[in-house]
Amino acid sequence: MRFDSVPMPPAVEARPRDTRGYPVPAITPWEGDEPQFARTDHGRSANCARRRLCSVCDTVMAPGPVWRVVGATESAAIAGALAAGRPYRNLAPTLEGPGHRACMLYASMVCPYLARPNARRSLTADAPDELTAHVVRGAVRGELGAVVGFGGFEYAVTAERVLFRFLDVLEYLPHDTADAHLAELRAELDRTGPGQRR
Numbered sequence: 452m453r454f455d456s457v458p459m460p461p462a463v464e465a466r467p468r469d470t471r472g473y474p475v476p477a478i479t480p481w482e483g484d485e486p487q488f489a490r491t492d493h494g495r496s497a498n499c500a501r502r503r504l505c506s507v508c509d510t511v512m513a514p515g516p517v518w519r520v521v522g523a524t525e526s527a528a529i530a531g532a533l534a535a536g537r538p539y540r541n542l543a544p545t546l547e548g549p550g551h552r553a554c555m556l557y558a559s560m561v562c563p564y565l566a567r568p569n570a571r572r573s574l575t576a577d578a579p580d581e582l583t584a585h586v587v588r589g590a591v592r593g594e595l596g597a598v599v600g601f602g603g604f605e606y607a608v609t610a611e612r613v614l615f616r617f618l619d620v621l622e623y624l625p626h627d628t629a630d631a632h633l634a635e636l637r638a639e640l641d642r643t644g645p646g647q648r649r
């Protein structure tokens with residue numbers, strides 16, 4: 452979806468913008484005036500991990516649950532574990548840091564790299580416009596991924612990378628269309644208000 456057709460959490464509203472007005476996530480590196488959306492900045496990501504800052508809006512996350520957007524493969528694994536009544540353990544560490552619930556709901560609909568984590572690792576960065584509604588409508592439920600709430604996370608900062616591991620699935624919100632979480636995001640923003648506690 453176009454970023455300006457989705458309500459912005461206040462802390463996202465305050466982010467620097469690219470030339471289109473697109474809010475730039477906290478962990479995105481810049482080259483001059485150009486944010487590099489397809490990449491994750493090591494220093495920025497490490498700073499978020501160490502200070503418990505949201506990887507989207509760069510403000511602190513309260514103790515307790517954290518959220519992230521997972522891709523199709525991990526979404527299917529979580530759905531399978533939940534259906535079987537098994538605990539889900541993300542044993543493979545990821546480069547994707549956690550964030551606020553509202554920020555991740557927003558990012559899942561607006562940011563093609565967060566919505567499709569694999570895109571971030573590809574050498575040819577997909578154009579953001581590629582994730583258009585007509586492409587994704589009609590997809591199998593959860594096939595695009597999910598916004599997932601976790602009980603906690605661990606991280607490791609190495610010379611090369613910042614790695615995250617997430618524990619205890621508390622909430623699983625799969626998306627099958629680009630605007631799947633619009634109502635949930637509106638409700639979350641009403642609930643948390645301008646202070647955005649979570």
Ligand SMILES: [Zn+2]
Pocket residue numbers: 462505506507508509510550551554
């Ligand atoms: Zn945030």
